[in-house]
Amino acid sequence: MGELTVKRTAIPGLLVLDLPLHGDARGWFKENWQREKMTALGLPDFGPVQNNVSFNPQVGVARGIHAEPWDKLVSVATGRVFGAWVDLRAGDSFGRVVTVELGPDTAVFVPRGVANCYQTLEPDTAYSYLVNDHWSPEAKASYTFVNLADPQLGIDWPIPLEQAEVSEADRNHPMLADVVPMAPRRTVIVGANGQLGRALRLLYPDAIALARPGFDLSRPDDLTRIRWADVETIINASAFTAVDAAETPEGRRTAWATNVEAVARLARIATEHRITLVQMSSDYVFDGTADLHTEDEPFSPLGVYGQTKAAGDAIVSTVPRHYIVRTSWVIGDGKNFVATMAMLADKGVRPTVVDDQYGRLTFTDDLARAIRHLVGTDAAYGVYNVTGDGPVQSWADIAADVYGLKGHDRAEVTPVSAQEYGRGKDLAPRPVHSALALDKIKATGFRPAAVDESLRTYVADLPIGS
Known part of the structure; x- marks a missing residue:
């Protein structure tokens, strides 16, 4: 027998x-x-x-x-x-x-x-x-x-x-x-013109890059243009991330359409065609009461943006081959907090910055590298936290670091509480603690870059006054 x-x-x-x-x-x-x-x-x-x-x-x-x-x-x-x-x-x-x-x-x-x-x-x-x-x-x-x-x-x-x-x-x-060899199955990058999307394109030069205005994930017909049987991995780097605008009636509808309904379409495609789906998640799925967030912490979003990201995560978790990459405070090629602080330093502005919200920066080149590591090493499917490594800081700490790297006095940055900063403004609620535990991603053999080193390199490469 x-x-x-x-x-x-x-x-x-x-x-x-x-x-x-x-x-x-x-x-x-x-x-x-x-x-x-x-x-x-x-x-x-x-x-x-x-x-x-x-x-x-x-x-x-x-x-x-x-x-x-x-x-x-x-x-x-x-x-x-x-x-x-x-x-x-x-x-x-x-x-x-x-x-x-x-x-x-x-x-x-x-x-x-x-x-x-x-x-x-x-x-x-x-x-x-x-x-x-x-x-x-x-x-x-x-x-x-x-x-x-x-x-x-x-x-x-x-x-x-x-x-x-x-x-x-x-x-x-x-x-x-x-014989012309059969080409391998392709990688698709959705949101290829965003900060993360541009970093991913450098690591996946042969990927199918989808971005607005030619492609909109919220338009169902746009998804029919791809022969999904020839795709091995979808990396969804597209999202509605306007946290404050998401609290408005129009922003709420857009956030749910982009972060939930469109993600559900990708999840169905990935399941049907046995595609690995990589979905970007956020620290905003938590209320920030825990000092450090692990991958298995239950959802507790404070606002609409966090609610839609949590719903998207729940949908993607049903895809047989999935990676949910949770991150925070993303910095890349485009408009972001560090670039803004560097511009203000160059202009001699003395900013007031929140000092009672805590987390770690994540640089998009490091985030893209982590995604490629997970997919390329066939790591176990599931949720992974990915940020830069190093001490937890406040936004004011980071702003002061940027001013110091630009040759300014760190004291030019004035710390202020989130409550005081938001007085008179229509701001969405934000988690106090955004730091994510990195033990799980490190256990796969990936080592996140140190935030201080990445910040130094990033600021040095910024054009003066931009």
């Missing part, structure tokens, strides 16, 4: 499964696809949506070599085949070949872009394959092929191809030297 095993091969991601056959005088039974057991042994949870069967009445039928834009689990229901797989993905393993003889007790998981073919060794062979995307003419246009007889592949066919049953199309596929 044997045991269910999953073994790696020389082609990355190509896995061979030994399937137990349960037999008696009546015949045999097998679990051809058993999600819980197989994924526990390392098979990707690839989400099959279609099952195809190819019946071959005679010995020597050869089919392939085809690479499709989806994953598949191939097996034999009856008979035996000689199977061969060729990696046609761009990369170091392009052109690598693996061969395996398959009977009912063997299956092979074939990742997207690895070409598949077989030759029947027994009559009346039924070859089955589960795939995780529906066939369509559009999908077929993405197929990649290589010639069965290419000597560079070195496939030792049990039955010479001149004696085999081969279609005319398969005989005329290109040689490996002429």
Whole structure:
């Protein structure tokens, strides 16, 4: 009977499964696809949506070599085949070949872009394959092929191809030297022109960058322009972040449309197409009564902005492959607190700055680096706090640091309470404590940059008076 095993091969991601056959005088039974057991042994949870069967009445039928834009689990229901797989993905393993003889007790998981073919060794062979995307003419246009007889592949066919049953199309596929490798699945950056979006584009130069005015996440039809089957990761760096405006009737509607309804659309797309969704979260999902916020702290938002971000987080948490990256006090390429303080210093202005709200700055290059680390290392899905590292400070402390870095006296910054600062202004409630615990992200091997070093570099690179 044997045991269910999953073994790696020389082609990355190509896995061979030994399937137990349960037999008696009546015949045999097998679990051809058993999600819980197989994924526990390392098979990707690839989400099959279609099952195809190819019946071959005679010995020597050869089919392939085809690479499709989806994953598949191939097996034999009856008979035996000689199977061969060729990696046609761009990369170091392009052109690598693996061969395996398959009977009912063997299956092979074939990742997207690895070409598949077989030759029947027994009559009346039924070859089955589960795939995780529906066939369509559009999908077929993405197929990649290589010639069965290419000597560079070195496939030792049990039955010479001149004696085999081969279609005319398969005989005329290109040689490996002429094959265009299948491109990897893409990364999509939503909100690509924002502070974080610009930092992400530097790390993902080949990403699909979506931004206003050409793309608006709140317009459902804009999402239909992307072929999501070719996307591996969505990074949502788009949000309505006008905290004070969110408290107005119009701002409230816009905040919910952008931070909740649009996020729900992305979540549905990510779930349907098995895409990893990265969602940016905020310290505003908390009321700020705790000195330090951990990832598992319950939501307790004070205002509309925090309420919409908390609702978006709850939706994204239902996506099977998700990272919720919670951050605070973001500083990047654009209008922000540090840039404003530096401009005021250059102009000789003596600002009044709140000194009883506490947290840490997060620089977008460090935040983008953390996102790439989580996705690139296949870290466990879930919520991660990401900010700069170092002591917790008030806004007034940071403003004084900026003035010092600009060559001014730190005393030019006048501290004031949030209550006094907000007197006579229509300001949304803000958490007193915004500092986020960093233990979880550090446990993945990522080390956030020190805030003081990042601040020094950032201020030095700012144009004078801007």
